[in-house]
Amino acid sequence: MSQSDTRDKLINSAVKIFSERGYFNTKVSDIVKDAGVAQGTFYLYFKSKEELFLSIVEKIVSDLERILDHCKNLNMTPEEKILYFGREILNLLNEYREITYIYLFQIFTINEKFKNIYISTNKNIMNFYFETLKDYRNKEILTDIFMGFGKRLLEFNLLIEKKDLNEVVEEFETGVKIIFRGLK
Amino acid sequence: MSQSDTRDKLINSAVKIFSERGYFNTKVSDIVKDAGVAQGTFYLYFKSKEELFLSIVEKIVSDLERILDHCKNLNMTPEEKILYFGREILNLLNEYREITYIYLFQIFTINEKFKNIYISTNKNIMNFYFETLKDYRNKEILTDIFMGFGKRLLEFNLLIEKKDLNEVVEEFETGVKIIFRGLK
Amino acid sequence: MSQSDTRDKLINSAVKIFSERGYFNTKVSDIVKDAGVAQGTFYLYFKSKEELFLSIVEKIVSDLERILDHCKNLNMTPEEKILYFGREILNLLNEYREITYIYLFQIFTINEKFKNIYISTNKNIMNFYFETLKDYRNKEILTDIFMGFGKRLLEFNLLIEKKDLNEVVEEFETGVKIIFRGLK
Amino acid sequence: MSQSDTRDKLINSAVKIFSERGYFNTKVSDIVKDAGVAQGTFYLYFKSKEELFLSIVEKIVSDLERILDHCKNLNMTPEEKILYFGREILNLLNEYREITYIYLFQIFTINEKFKNIYISTNKNIMNFYFETLKDYRNKEILTDIFMGFGKRLLEFNLLIEKKDLNEVVEEFETGVKIIFRGLK
């Protein structure tokens, strides 16, 4: 088996089990059993359980940053930009539901390092909204409304209620329009 | 020392340390050391570490339910009701910042039982908004907007940024007004 | 059982097994089995296997330093001083044969930290001889002769051949006299 | 690459790393990495890590035995013979400082088998001195003095202090003369 096959199997199993049971309830022995490799094999690919978790988190963080960079420079109205950004994010996170689950719910509880990763990405998203809404009075509050709404859709509708992506995207669009209507 | 003194000391220490380090990074030995009692004493008051955590969570859940019950029957316009409810919740959770932290961030990762407690309370809050907004088109989406906005203020402004309660309450009021403006 | 009973049992078992099998061939599980306590109990008393080893080594090192300090200030001829010192050392190390064994043969191989402890004590003994012989030409070489001879008696006659203490002390005295005879 | 090239590379790397870190702190993976061959290649040349160590030790043991055999039959006075032997040994062990280091400090701690090799060679050297000094009273003690002195020069001056060979040889000669002076 090729090196990256095994690594991928370990990552896939880890994502699955982390998202099902949480970081602390996931044992390395669970991951290797699911991946069908020996206990020692794990440590050929990852220095520790924490390092594996980090590499999972880094993947989603870098994807998020990529989307943010792309959306920052769009030549659109604020409303269009936010709609576009929301669709992109929902698309991405829908594709990696399990990792998203991990990112939104677990990262906070592991240790300071991961908490800081979460807060840092959060601030980047916040800055995107803030910049996009810079010509509005109450741009801080609007940022909080949009960020809260977006996270709610992810957390509750997409992940917990497991609604269909299209449905959630539609809800997002309707919500954004309602909020912008209040601004005119 | 009276029985309930020791119990309270254990709870206080637990709340402090759980909120600082998370459930899994908190050892029973940390809690008893902070409370100044012996290791064995812990088990005179709580069957297990999990049971102690549960009793902490139950306190905040019952307070939340109480507020919900009270607000449901208020004779106000929807906007007034939501403003009133928000102020109550922010007041409560500001008072128990540490427990709130635990409730919002940790409860999910421990096990299914705690996850269900979280989801259940969440649904109760959701139902309050849903009922309150029953005469509006898009009441589902509005519920998601309000719940997301509320949680965002708690999570980011009150807990992470540690803003002052009054400031956060004002932001909430402004936000709610903006959202309602879009509905007319 | 009192705390220090358990600690002593662990130290005694460790000394015995370390001296029989060496540091790396001694497992914590061997020590606790010999001491008749549970695996976890070990870690109530010692942070790690290395720390236990250190505390054993420190005991003999501090005894050695004590003897050195005492002998430095004796008002005797060099020959008398060296004879006196040798008897003291042989007495001490005979009493702690097992620890001596550990000190002489194992300490070097564990890691740099322990190697440095060994070298440092060695230099202290060396300085004692050097000072005592300061009025002799070839004091460096004499120091090497005395240190080598002393260690040889410990290593081979006392520990490997397990000769009786009195016999070894007599050999030391005869040897020292022969060496001093060559200096006149 | 020829068979024995690879074998030699492995031995050279092993000698280097064993002498730096000790037997137990040296991993097979360290040796193969240093030698620039694959992990599995190691086992084409050596049945085990222990067997490799043995083959290193056997080399120095057989050289020692060769010198002993050669020196036994020299037609010299005891003093000349001991001086000659000492120079030969110092020469040999200086050439293989790293292996000597291993031989003197590590061999003891690995297991009984290696301990016995050490003791056996030691007895052979002892017998050489004993035979050479057979006409002296106190030949046992003289043997201990010479062996101790010799080992001290190796251990401390040659290996730890890393003094120059010539200097150490000179010290040996001076020391031997002093000791013999005490015998007349």
Next chain:
DNA sequence: AATGAATGAGGTTTCATTCAT
């Protein structure tokens, strides 16, 4: 009620050795 030493199951990690290619 309170103590705190002791427990031991169960976790993470290491590394000499194997084996299919």
Next chain:
DNA sequence: GATGAATGAAACCTCATTCAT
């Protein structure tokens, strides 16, 4: 001969819980 990914036994260590005092 050579490779290097994979193995898994066995080590160290943790910590919630128990129990004799």
